[in-house]
Each structure stands twice: as structure tokens, then as C-alpha cells.
Amino acid sequence: MTEPKPPPRVRVTSPQMAGRRRAHPAPGRGAAAEIDEQTGVGELYLTGLLRSQLRAGLALLALVLLGLGGLPVLFLLLPQVADHPIGPVTVAWLLLGAAVYPVLLLAAWWHVRTAERVERDFVAFLRRR
Structure with missing residues (x-):
């Protein structure tokens, strides 16, 4: 007896695969596309977001260090x-x-709230573009 022949293989592809990827986003596609496609403008947007969060974090760190580091100085004086x-x-x-x-708990709460506000503002900015 001969073994039955398996059915032929079929390659399934998406009709969108035939299209070529764009090097640059089309005009009017917005800031989110700039970020997704990792263009220079998208990098600037992300750098701005990271700088805003870093600025808030460093400001909080300075306040906490001055406040907590100032206590031993106060006790010496x-x-x-x-x-x-x-x-x-x-x-x-x-x-x-x-x-x-x-x-410290209050400082952490403030930092999370500030970081979330910066992210909300960033998302709102992306939606406007």
C-alpha cells in the first residue's frame, strides 16, 4: 500500500505586505508616527519627555537631600x-x-503624580499633532 500524499503547502500573506515601507511618515500623520518610525523629530519629542521627567526627579531629589541632609546640620548648630x-x-x-x-512617602507620591501629569500632557500633545 502506498502512503497518501500530503496536501501541497500554501503560503498565506497579507495584502499589505506587497506595499513598501516608507522611510519618512506622510505629511499630516502626526507626532505618534514620528515616534513609531523613530525619525529625528520623534527622537526630539521623546527627548523632551525624558528631560521633563528628569527635571522633576532632580528637583525632588534636591529638595529631599536638602531637607533630610539639613537635619544633621541643624542638630549640630x-x-x-x-x-x-x-x-x-x-x-x-x-x-x-x-x-x-x-x-519620603509624600515625596514619592508627588513624584509619581508629576511623572503621570507629564506623560498625560505628552499624550495630549501627540493627539493634537
């Missing part, structure tokens, strides 16, 4: 404040050991 007891602990331990966490 005013040792009576640092050594003042509140319950079983001193003000220095209370501020550096407990009050720091809500400040």
Missing part, C-alpha cells in the same frame, strides 16, 4: 533642640527615625 526629650526619645531620634518616612 542647635544641640539643645536635638537633645530635647519627647517621651523616651530625643527630637533628633524622633525626626530621623520616624518623621523621615512620611516625608
Whole structure:
């Protein structure tokens, strides 16, 4: 007995495959196409977004470092404040050991909110173009 012959292979393609990809987006296609196709203009848009987010992050970092880094300086300049007891602990331990966490939580919340706002503005800008 002979084995049955398998059916011939068929190549399935999309009708859009015959079209050539464009090197540059067509006029009026918008900023999103510039970004998708990684053109020079799209890179400028993304660079602007990243710079905005970096600026916000560095500003927050500077505030947190000045605020938290300023506490030990304050305690050196005013040792009576640092050594003042509140319950079983001193003000220095209370501020550096407990009050720091809500400040960092608030800073993180602000940073996320700012980054999301910058991204929303960027998406709104892309939709206008």
C-alpha cells in the first residue's frame, strides 16, 4: 500500500505586505508616527519627555537631600533642640527615625503624580499633532 500524499503547502500573506515601507511618515500623520518610525523629530519629542521627567526627579531629589541632609546640620548648630526629650526619645531620634518616612512617602507620591501629569500632557500633545 502506498502512503497518501500530503496536501501541497500554501503560503498565506497579507495584502499589505506587497506595499513598501516608507522611510519618512506622510505629511499630516502626526507626532505618534514620528515616534513609531523613530525619525529625528520623534527622537526630539521623546527627548523632551525624558528631560521633563528628569527635571522633576532632580528637583525632588534636591529638595529631599536638602531637607533630610539639613537635619544633621541643624542638630549640630542647635544641640539643645536635638537633645530635647519627647517621651523616651530625643527630637533628633524622633525626626530621623520616624518623621523621615512620611516625608519620603509624600515625596514619592508627588513624584509619581508629576511623572503621570507629564506623560498625560505628552499624550495630549501627540493627539493634537
